[in-house]
Amino acid sequence: MKFDTLLKTQRKIIKLFHNSLRKKRLVHIYLFEGAKGTPKLEAAYYFAAMMLCRETEKPCLRCRDCLRVQKEIHPSVFLVRPETGTIRKQQIETLEREFSLTALSEDARIFIIEDIEKATLTAANSLLKFTEELDGDKFGIMLTENVNQVLPTIRSRAQIVSFEKLPPEVVAEELISKGVEEETSRVLSKLTNSVEECMELIGEGKILDLIELARKVGLSLAGGNGAPLLTFYEEGKFLLEDSDRRSHRLFLDLLIMLANDELAYILGDEEGILFINTIPKIAPYLQVDYETKLREVEKLLNYKNRLNYNVNLELFYADLLIEIAR
Numbered sequence: 001m002k003f004d005t006l007l008k009t010q011r012k013i014i015k016l017f018h019n020s021l022r023k024k025r026l027v028h029i030y031l032f033e034g035a036k037g038t039p040k041l042e043a044a045y046y047f048a049a050m051m052l053c054r055e056t057e058k059p060c061l062r063c064r065d066c067l068r069v070q071k072e073i074h075p076s077v078f079l080v081r082p083e084t085g086t087i088r089k090q091q092i093e094t095l096e097r098e099f100s101l102t103a104l105s106e107d108a109r110i111f112i113i114e115d116i117e118k119a120t121l122t123a124a125n126s127l128l129k130f131t132e133e134l135d136g137d138k139f140g141i142m143l144t145e146n147v148n149q150v151l152p153t154i155r156s157r158a159q160i161v162s163f164e165k166l167p168p169e170v171v172a173e174e175l176i177s178k179g180v181e182e183e184t185s186r187v188l189s190k191l192t193n194s195v196e197e198c199m200e201l202i203g204e205g206k207i208l209d210l211i212e213l214a215r216k217v218g219l220s221l222a223g224g225n226g227a228p229l230l231t232f233y234e235e236g237k238f239l240l241e242d243s244d245r246r247s248h249r250l251f252l253d254l255l256i257m258l259a260n261d262e263l264a265y266i267l268g269d270e271e272g273i274l275f276i277n278t279i280p281k282i283a284p285y286l287q288v289d290y291e292t293k294l295r296e297v298e299k300l301l302n303y304k305n306r307l308n309y310n311v312n313l314e315l316f317y318a319d320l321l322i323e324i325a326r
């Protein structure tokens, strides 16, 4: 368990932990809520390290206890996850039994439950009874992506800690560290704040083809690679055959991102460019002024809206590409 992303992106939460500890305002039950990809589990382990660390500056992340927490092998930290989609009563009972066994040490004890909204009603009821008995150095941390799906009885008993979405730069950095090519990482980081979701998109395969198609069509539109319509028909057959409207919205998003990059390039504001490898290829052909490019972005946005209606996709793309290329 690494805390890099947590420390970089959730400073408020780290501060809250430290202040609460210092002012002795810790509560026994926390509910961590935040979008997919936010470092909730990392925060739960960080909290556990804080409670178990024996140094004055907690967590030192070096002592035996801190290291065991980070390795996820500390005997005083308990993790419960949904099994086959739900958290069952039996899992809570097992947790309760293990948790209450008098530990050999006087250690703090912390249990963590992932996806608490997946607890069955009976599981939630046992959990409520169990949490009422928490005292001293015993803590429960529950995690959720959907706080509205968590039972009100659980919500009302916990201190809710909200996680901020990860900034795109952080998502891009993490994707790069996982071996994703830099331009692709930058583009994906604008589509979702979740590294996990990005990896899933890559795993499904479609997104990489869409990005590649956007690169080729973008180059054609700028005048650098044959007629746009021809490029689209040659390279984009897979998209025309895709009946899932989300793919088409995604493709339009990619074209809009690329056009925005061109705008930034025209303005000389190259720092935030996403298509860092494609823009240098397009740049020699970019002979339009800022106003024209801005209108192009507006047109693309309008076309994206049209996808909300029932359109003939072949006509839609023909119309769009001719209109933009004009």
Ligand SMILES: [Zn+2]
Pocket: 052, 053, 054, 055, 059, 060, 061, 062, 063, 064, 065, 066, 067
């Ligand atoms: Zn320590």
